[in-house]
Amino acid sequence: MADICKVIQSGTLESSDIMITISPARKDSGIFIELESNVAMQYGDAIRATINQTLAEFGVKNIQIKAVDRGALDCTIRARMLTALSRAGITLNGELF
Amino acid sequence: MDLRRTLLFIPGNNPGMLQNGGVLGADAVILDLEDAVAPLEKDSARILVAHALRNVDYGTCETVVRINPLDTFAHDDIATIVPCRPKALLIPKVQSAADIKVAVELMEKAERPGQEPVKIIALLETPRGLAEAYSIACADSRIVALALGAEDYTASIGAQRTSSGIEILTARSLVLNAAAAAGIQALDTPFTDANDETGLLADTQLARQLGFSGKLTINPRQIDIIHSVLNPDTKDISWAERVIKAIKVAAAEGSGVASLEGKMVDAPIVARAERILIMAQRVGLKGAAQ
Numbered sequence: 001m002a003d004i005c006k007v008i009q010s011g012t013l014e015s016s017d018i019m020i021t022i023s024p025a026r027k028d029s030g031i032f033i034e035l036e037s038n039v040a041m042q043y044g045d046a047i048r049a050t051i052n053q054t055l056a057e058f059g060v061k062n063i064q065i066k067a068v069d070r071g072a073l074d075c076t077i078r079a080r081m082l083t084a085l086s087r088a089g090i091t092l093n094g095e096l097f
Numbered sequence: 098m099d100l101r102r103t104l105l106f107i108p109g110n111n112p113g114m115l116q117n118g119g120v121l122g123a124d125a126v127i128l129d130l131e132d133a134v135a136p137l138e139k140d141s142a143r144i145l146v147a148h149a150l151r152n153v154d155y156g157t158c159e160t161v162v163r164i165n166p167l168d169t170f171a172h173d174d175i176a177t178i179v180p181c182r183p184k185a186l187l188i189p190k191v192q193s194a195a196d197i198k199v200a201v202e203l204m205e206k207a208e209r210p211g212q213e214p215v216k217i218i219a220l221l222e223t224p225r226g227l228a229e230a231y232s233i234a235c236a237d238s239r240i241v242a243l244a245l246g247a248e249d250y251t252a253s254i255g256a257q258r259t260s261s262g263i264e265i266l267t268a269r270s271l272v273l274n275a276a277a278a279a280g281i282q283a284l285d286t287p288f289t290d291a292n293d294e295t296g297l298l299a300d301t302q303l304a305r306q307l308g309f310s311g312k313l314t315i316n317p318r319q320i321d322i323i324h325s326v327l328n329p330d331t332k333d334i335s336w337a338e339r340v341i342k343a344i345k346v347a348a349a350e351g352s353g354v355a356s357l358e359g360k361m362v363d364a365p366i367v368a369r370a371e372r373i374l375i376m377a378q379r380v381g382l383k384g385a386a387q
Binding site: 016 | 110116149151153
């Protein structure tokens, strides 16, 4: 179980990237994802699923996430999520995949 | 024989370029964690490159990762990148065989059981690194090439880079000789003006004349020009085929030495001819001489 205590950003707004901003949330408030993407209609669920899966792996249950997608591949979304979590103080244990 | 005519640098924190790096026609891509990445984004690029290695299909393009120098972020780079099975690491600012030993220890620790050993290309870009070129080239069996980084080197010796490249002639020769003595490939420094195609052509022709068989590449537009110079031409292929034919005839007659158009054909000439034919076959030019 991990708590996020500060606002953290990773990624960029360049094409094929995604900018992730994570912020703390109150206990038991759950996971809130605000997604902005030109392909949200087609891939919104998949992007949310990747974000949720990454959070689940590290036991993050309360968090606010803003994701601004510029057409990122799934592996890029995951990489940017891992970077954000790592910057928030969560140990990745070298098991990134 | 590994085919490394062009090794194209791809910025390690740019997903768009990372995902397209394999389709640009270079023989190898260098996913760059060093100079192309700002200090505060090293963590981000490291994780992104690791994911690119696991998920992007680079086809026949050899995957090389330029890590950070051993006295900065190299330990984290190696621990994260090596398990993702790049073909090679490009280690910058190598100064001595001891540097290679340190890198190899870290790589052995990071490799997973059964993993094919990751190769090493040593980037020589300091006066000491060039002075130690041969011992670096022989430091470990993982080393497959020495590469010259002329920008840092000329800054270190106080020289100015010029289009003629006279100021790096000694450095180029040191890299070539050390690599040849160790039986590994020598890779030339990049030509840094991506808009000067004439300059790139002349610089690559000089590199080839000196003995380089590959060149670090900073822009996809440079790839075709470098290949056009480093590929054997029809004249080379025709000569190589005649050499091989002549030596075969001589061997059938019980002689180890042949003659071709009045010139002696002995073992070094045969070796050169064989290299040309192997290269021609690898780049799809075999038969072009007929």
